[in-house]
Amino acid sequence: MRGRRLRAVDVVAEALERIGRADPVLCAFLEVWGDQALRRAGELDARVAGGAAEGGALPLAGVPVAVKGRAGLRAAGPLLAAGCVAVGATSVPGPGTPWQTWGLGQHGVTVNPWRADRTPGGSSAGAAVAVAAGLVPLATGSDGAGSVRIPAAWCGVVGLKVTAGRLPSPDRTGLATPGVLTRTAADAAAWWRVVTRQPVDDAAPVTFPVTAVWSPDLGFAAPDPQPVALARAAADRLVDAGVVRLVRPPAPPLLLDPAPAWLALRTPGADLAEARRIRAENDRRLDRLFSGADLLLTPTTPTPPHGHDGPGDVYSTALTWAFNVSGHPALSMPAGFGADGCPAGLQLVAGPGREALLLAAAQEAELRTAAA
Template sequence: MAEIASAVHAGTVRAVDVVAEALERIGRADPVLCAFTEVWAEEALRRAGEVDALVEAGPPRPVRPSGPIGGEGPGARAWLPLAGVPVAVKGRHGLRAAGPLLAAGGVAVGATAVPAPGTPWQTWGLGAHGRTVNPWRADRTPGGSSAGAAVAVAAGLVPLATGSDGAGSVRIPAAWCGVVGLKATNGLLPSRDRTGLAAPGVLARTAADAAAWWRAVSPPTTAADARPSLPRTAVWSPDLGFAGPDPEPVALARAAVDRLVDAGVVRLVRPPAPPLLLDPASAWSALRDPGSDPAALADAHLVRAENNRRLARLFAGAELLLTPTAPTAPHGHEGPGDVYSTALTWAFNLSGHPALSLPAGFGTDGCPAGLHLVAPHGREALLLAVAGAAERLSG
């Protein structure tokens, strides 16, 4: 993605041509993948032309010291750092969340598929051409609810797509489609979710691309997290004490952890107590439903408070918590039965911690799996830096 912006700034390629190529890819592949509900070809080409005109005119003077059009000097942000980058936005109402990306020079090309109203929860995405499919196996779900976003990125239709994560809706499709998915700290960025359980996120091909999204939308990052010393201390948990995941996703995630340890990216430590959380399922459901009875809400707050206490104790002795992202491989479109794909992710929507899914290899079915990294509140830059180090060291 950085290569696109650099080439547009250098004048070796025009934003209009980059966007036209993305639209051509979408037109060719989307009838099969069904990743998009709408494609905004005319508006995207018009906006790309505006980006080309801005680049040709050069940065404004004097340059402001902060914001999407950044300043110069320590901590300043580059001018139009996403110049000409095609961006997909989650759902028909996703343009509001994409505002900082557009101000940074990105070009919105369309709205990605999400579950349609009234469809079964297993139907994670419904695009303009039909049911959204996993790009690795069409008979498998891509996960959701940021289904089309993950598929569009994994299939190379766009380098970046916005998402939102209320129970794992960014991280699960990232794992099952083999891309990077980041959920921000709850409450740190604007969200339309009134329950406070959902947070904005991003799906990207690489940690570097996800970091570019974070720089565009986030408050300034601390230098200590942006350039971390390695290795970082981490605790591994296959199940958080309650989830009961299948053996294969656990084995794939653990193998990814071992690679990080061997590469010097993380160092596993033994916590004072095992990383055991209370199952958040009933608490999440009660907090999500405005009609929940007072007793259920009281129990939900007790579960949240106890898990927060246990996580605070864990993060007092380690910088990262590592788990599989999903408890199963991608299931068929008919659904997984009684197994919730959110089992390892929604605890951190209750607690608000930032979390990232990193590709962890492929299962025997040919589909990807994910390694789940969780960090203390406000430490997104740490997650991205560790993920980036893992990518660089692994090649």
């Protein structure tokens, strides 16, 4: 579009047509902003024709994107400034619903695009579905306990949670951070460059393989065998491709279960003494781990996608929310498919502020494993 080989109005119209066909089944959207999106696309076409995209301006001119929930447009300023066109607000859990409820769109309960009887995960439910189904190439999310990474894993896309405090967040607890869902790590990197306003050349080069530590359970979780096996196989593929080199840390990556800390931090008036103890001890253990390795690799979720009636007593967040409490950046990338036909994810965790490393490793993985 910046090179004038395509018109933004045509690309956005195609996205809206796909949404119109698929969303009555998928229920990924709360609202679709067709008229506004087409007007915005027309304005962008006029700006590009007038030379506004020259010199690197409007790097994402005309790219249709979806934002998480009706309030998501407020946080999409950098994307809009880069030329994106917001086509709608994606589904989130309905008001007053329990934590097992993952998404409610304008047409009903949001379904997993691989199996309609399974949840896509949440709370960035519609965002993951819209990307996985090819309705948009990029959707914004937010991650307070795994709300980007879990749906990314269960829908087979890339999901990035950024370092706590790196980007603005309305969450008073500091647990929730902005994130993004895309089909490729390269697209997630494009989002990162736009929201941080960092030129491509600013990222320090990464030499591969990078060192990584594998943990199936972080020392406290009890994941099912299937997601562990899929994630480990994905990690082994990264080793075989020369993206990572697994190392044995001086001590195994054993963390304290973050559940009590996370729940206390989210409960107004709760006694935070135990939460502070857990956070401090886990921070110490993670500091030690990352002093000897670049990445920590785990399954993204402890279970495959469950049905729409919920997982019962199983916390889908068991392997993700430790890094909301600690604030570390984390990325989920596709790890293959289980016997149920649904995707699983491999979670990559890095030291604070090392989003560029996560994205570089995920991009390199895509390039080398695709070539293989």
